[in-house]
Amino acid sequence: MKTIGYLGPKGTFTKLAVDTAFNDEHRRSFTTIPECIDAVDRDEIEIGVVPLENAIEGTVQLTVDYLIHQVRLPVVAEIVVPIQQHLLVRRDFTGELSELTEIHSHSHAIAQCHQFIHKHLPDANIQFSSSTGKAAELVSESKDSIAAIGNIIAAKEYGLHVVEENIHDYPNNHTRFLVLAKDQSLVSIHHPAQLERTTLMITLPSDKSGALHQILSAFAWRKMNLSKIESRPTKTGLGNYFFIIDVDQTYDDVLFPGVKQELEALGCSVDILGTYPVYHMNI
């Protein structure tokens, strides 16, 4: 049977994404995003699911950087899930919020709740964990007056009490998760896909004026709709960047090779990171 790896342990948003999108495939939890990606790369598991981008906090840099610089795996699907963050405490904690000394969570979850923390828990120490599930596990094992930020499944899995619901600062909180696999045919998600997307990585020639404008024109005059453009450092020196571009259409044999050729003629390099269906899940 196929195995799906995910950023765990139990009770993470990544696990929630896996459980809403997949049926009875075997699951395996990993403590970090790189460990999960490595396991797919080494053929220990067939499919990996990792967080890519949150509507409030933006890109999960670790995922992008690891996929670009360390292990290139094809993106074969994207799962989008709504995110609701809650403040979780041990069941035997009966004090006031102001008595909580530490808040544990994944950096993205903390960032999604900055205003809440600023207003209600200004003196609490922030402790970052590898995932929201890990933070909930830690709180459940601690005797101190500490809290985790995480989802309702984490509360159930670790026997915690939801002391404040929906503490994320903006209502439209969604996260995109990438499904990675060497063999796309192994991935079956039995839901209708909302759209098709292709993700490209484009590296510019250094110091060429107007290069970004020219890149964008190559897509614009072909009427190819871009839904994201983000620059990341190439890690080769200050001021050197590459671009990750999402095009909201599937790869085809005319437009994409045309763009690639046009950009390569300008001195850019173009890599296709994946062409895949996007699934918006309701939880």
Ligand SMILES: O=C(O)C(=O)Cc1ccccc1
């Ligand atoms: O920590 C988790 O639960 C994750 O899956 C990563 C994450 C953290 C915050 C929002 C979405 C995903």
